[in-house]
Amino acid sequence: MISGTPIRKSNCSNLLIYIPMKAYDEKHIKNIALVGGAKTGKTTLAETMLFEAGLLNRRGTIEDKNTISDYHDIEHERGNSVYATSLHTEWRDYKINIIDTPGLDDFIGEVISAVRVCDTAVMVLNAQHGVEVGSELIWSYVDEYKKPTIFVINQLDHEYANFQSTLDQARSQFGKHVTPMQYPINQGTGFNAIIDLLKMTMYRFPANGGKPEKVPIPAEETERANQLHNELVERAAENDEKLMELYFEKGNLDVDEMRIGIKKGMMNHDIFPVFCLSAKKDIGSGRLMGFIDNVAPSSIEMPCEKNINDEEILCNPSGPAVLFVFKTLIEPHLGKLTFFKVLSGEVAVGMELNNPATNVTERIGQLFIMDGKNRNPIDRLKTGDIGSTLKLKNTGTNHTLNGKGSDIKVKPIEFPLPRIRTSIIAKNKSDDEKLSETLSEIHMEDPTLIIEYDREMKQVLLLGQGELHLAVTKWRLEHVYKMEVEFNKPRIPYRETILKSANASYKHKKQSGGAGQFGEVYIKIEPIHNGNDGKPEWTVRDKEEVKLPWGGRLVFNNCITGGVIDSRFIPSIMKGVMDKMTEGPLTGSYVRDIAVSVYDGKMHPVDSNDISFKIAGMMAFKEAFHQAQPQLLEPIYDVEIEMPEALMGDVMSELQSRRSVITGMDSRGGYQVIKARTPLAELDKSSVSLRSITQGRAKIKSTFSEYLPVPPELQKKLTDEYRQEHEA
Numbered sequence: 001m002i003s004g005t006p007i008r009k010s011n012c013s014n015l016l017i018y019i020p021m022k023a024y025d026e027k028h029i030k031n032i033a034l035v036g037g038a039k040t041g042k043t044t045l046a047e048t049m050l051f052e053a054g055l056l057n058r059r060g061t062i063e064d065k066n067t068i069s070d071y072h073d074i075e076h077e078r079g080n081s082v083y084a085t086s087l088h089t090e091w092r093d094y095k096i097n098i099i100d101t102p103g104l105d106d107f108i109g110e111v112i113s114a115v116r117v118c119d120t121a122v123m124v125l126n127a128q129h130g131v132e133v134g135s136e137l138i139w140s141y142v143d144e145y146k147k148p149t150i151f152v153i154n155q156l157d158h159e160y161a162n163f164q165s166t167l168d169q170a171r172s173q174f175g176k177h178v179t180p181m182q183y184p185i186n187q188g189t190g191f192n193a194i195i196d197l198l199k200m201t202m203y204r205f206p207a208n209g210g211k212p213e214k215v216p217i218p219a220e221e222t223e224r225a226n227q228l229h230n231e232l233v234e235r236a237a238e239n240d241e242k243l244m245e246l247y248f249e250k251g252n253l254d255v256d257e258m259r260i261g262i263k264k265g266m267m268n269h270d271i272f273p274v275f276c277l278s279a280k281k282d283i284g285s286g287r288l289m290g291f292i293d294n295v296a297p298s299s300i301e302m303p304c305e306k307n308i309n310d311e312e313i314l315c316n317p318s319g320p321a322v323l324f325v326f327k328t329l330i331e332p333h334l335g336k337l338t339f340f341k342v343l344s345g346e347v348a349v350g351m352e353l354n355n356p357a358t359n360v361t362e363r364i365g366q367l368f369i370m371d372g373k374n375r376n377p378i379d380r381l382k383t384g385d386i387g388s389t390l391k392l393k394n395t396g397t398n399h400t401l402n403g404k405g406s407d408i409k410v411k412p413i414e415f416p417l418p419r420i421r422t423s424i425i426a427k428n429k430s431d432d433e434k435l436s437e438t439l440s441e442i443h444m445e446d447p448t449l450i451i452e453y454d455r456e457m458k459q460v461l462l463l464g465q466g467e468l469h470l471a472v473t474k475w476r477l478e479h480v481y482k483m484e485v486e487f488n489k490p491r492i493p494y495r496e497t498i499l500k501s502a503n504a505s506y507k508h509k510k511q512s513g514g515a516g517q518f519g520e521v522y523i524k525i526e527p528i529h530n531g532n533d534g535k536p537e538w539t540v541r542d543k544e545e546v547k548l549p550w551g552g553r554l555v556f557n558n559c560i561t562g563g564v565i566d567s568r569f570i571p572s573i574m575k576g577v578m579d580k581m582t583e584g585p586l587t588g589s590y591v592r593d594i595a596v597s598v599y600d601g602k603m604h605p606v607d608s609n610d611i612s613f614k615i616a617g618m619m620a621f622k623e624a625f626h627q628a629q630p631q632l633l634e635p636i637y638d639v640e641i642e643m644p645e646a647l648m649g650d651v652m653s654e655l656q657s658r659r660s661v662i663t664g665m666d667s668r669g670g671y672q673v674i675k676a677r678t679p680l681a682e683l684d685k686s687s688v689s690l691r692s693i694t695q696g697r698a699k700i701k702s703t704f705s706e707y708l709p710v711p712p713e714l715q716k717k718l719t720d721e722y723r724q725e726h727e728a
């Protein structure tokens with residue numbers, strides 16, 4: 001089972017103990033992700049698991065800011081996990097790789113990738129508060145990936161702990177398959193014992209937790225324990241025909257038979273076992289780890305990952321190496337750390353692996369098993385294991401690395417679309433380039449943080465999952481990368497057009513010594529839409545149609561007769577019009593959907609030139625525009641919000657208060673879907689309130705639809721603002 005025993009050289013934490021690092025085979029590796037709402041106790045549980053297994057000589061705490069998992073300064077400052085952290089523990093001949101994820105939904109991206117590569121999700125619930133917001137969103141990913149799931153009811157030592165109500169809530173939220181494997185005795189401040197329904201024994205813990213004493217179930221508990229045990233046996237039997245027959249024959253199943261049934265049930269998403277814990281008092285973690293060892297499936301027992309064509313790939317421990325990169329992390333003094341799961345074969349130091357996404361061969365110089373920031377070097381990692389390496393220049397999250405004989409691209413993790421955006425600038429102009437490089441680095445490690453350069457509005461936009469997500473990014477830029485940055489409201493790319501036709505003329509004349517300038521033009525402008533190109537009342541000698549890069553069209557008609565304007569000046573007039581169209585008269589926004597007909601004018605035999613007609617064209621256009629009932633247009637987005645039914649009313653009134661039009665309602669997999677059309681300006685404001693109304697329980701998707709007129713009072717406000725700014 002165990003091959004090779006390189007010595008672990010932990011990079012110096014006063015807490016971690018030096019013990020030989022073993023390489024485990026695929027049957028003895030269990031990958032779990034600790035997931036759940038904020039502050040349920042995931043990080044404390046991870047710390048306790050490492051301590052119980054003898055890998056730590058003392059436990060760190062959140063309060064003392066010294067847990068192995070929450071090692072980033074921002075996590076210490078906030079008292080929350082912000083990053084998913086890889087850890088491992090060894091428990092009775094098995095290695096358990098643990099990914100401790102953050103509970104706040106701002107960091108959902110970290111949760112999604114951890115859930116994707118784990119083989120069992122351990123959903124931690126807080127016995128004080130029951131099933132909290134945030135759990136639902138996480139569950140949607142656990143359920144989508146059909147990951148075997150264990151529920152841990154933690155904080156049973158808390159004075160307000162309520163096991164039964166938490167269990168009931170879990171059942172109503174996650175279904176009847178939520179099945180107790182244990183129940184607590186003396187929950188609350190005196191919590192000290194657990195009745196185990198699989199082994200039908202009671203574990204009694206010393207005052208400071210740790211190793212329990214096994215004692216018979218007390219007489220007053222036998223009835224409840226027997227009843228729950230029988231329910232568990234039935235649930236275990238339901239998952240296998242042979243077990244069912246055995247159960248009918250014997251009326252019971254032994255522990256090993258139950259383990260088989262429970263494992264099958266977990267793999268089919270038909271049983272979600274429930275465990276009792278106090279991570280803080282070190283009660284119950286050993287039994288949980290024992291269950292993960294003995295019952296939770298290993299990676300090789302689970303269906304293998306799929307490739308980009310949705311075909312299951314072959315996970316063969318003796319086949320070529322296939323590594324799936326699920327996370328990258330840039331540590332300022334270390335460089336890029338690449339986290340991967342070995343899906344097939346094994347990876348060893350010195351191997352060369354091909355990355356089909358970048359077509360680059362990467363050499364694996366070092367391999368590590370991670371415990372927070374501590375890197376434990378190892379020679380090789382086998383199928384099913386999770387590890388990390390350094391210095392892979394051309395490999396990022398969602399890439400696959402292949403050994404000789406393999407050319408697989410694993411189906412990428414789909415990260416959610418951003419829910420909120422801000423514009424960002426470096427306070428110091430000289431940091432501009434550094435800011436853009438740093439932001440793309442941060443995006444590489446956090447695909448849910450998106451950077452867009454908005455050429456039109458000349459602004460850099462930062463898009464993320466929530467205000468906290470963006471605030472943490474700002475904190476990092478300032479504290480880790482030492483750059484002062486400022487967030488601002490994103491500028492909206494309005495458009496300008498006209499609603500009726502108007503005529504105007506302009507004479508440009510300059511005669512101040514030297515060569516003079518002269519050009520005079522008469523134009524008519526008309527709105528155009530849907531194939532209607534306007535109706536000039538003159539003969540059109542030449543018609544030019546321009547598809548504008550910012551959307552919409554310009555139709556330019558040359559209706560000059562009798563040579564009043566020489567044809568070589570016509571392009572200059574058009575250029576003048578185009579120049580004004582890039583900086584519209586109302587708000588400086590792009591102008592669209594206008595037909596311009598030049599029908600008269602004058603030339604001067606000496607003073608007329610290109611520049612004169614360009615200016616005349618521009619000024620005549622500006623003049624006509626103001627008389628043509630100018631209209632400001634704004635971008636409208638199609639918005640889709642998926643949420644639990646209870647939130648429908650609140651979401652609807654929020655949308656309606658934001659100038660949105662509800663276009664449809666639907667239900668999808670137990671969730672309600674509202675479709676609406678919302679102006680972008682309102683969407684920026686409402687994404688913050690929508691998140692707070694839905695407490696992060698909604699999935700919001702928005703895509704650009706079209707430009708529509710803004711209401712008159714808003715148009716007045718925006719044009720007044722522009723005029724004042726301009727005059728200033």
Ligand SMILES: Nc1nc2c(ncn2[C@@H]2O[C@H](COP(=O)(O)OP(=O)(O)OP(=O)(O)O)[C@@H](O)[C@H]2O)c(=O)[nH]1
Binds near residue numbers: 036045062280
């Ligand atoms: N009483 C009690 N408190 C606990 C227990 N487990 C954790 N806590 C406390 O709960 C708080 C949150 O614990 P964490 O371990 O940071 O919880 P978390 O789920 O990792 O939090 P996030 O990663 O921020 O979502 C800390 O103050 C812990 O000391 C427990 O079993 N009992």
Ligand SMILES: [Mg+2]
Binds near residue numbers: 042043102103
């Ligand atoms: Mg945490």
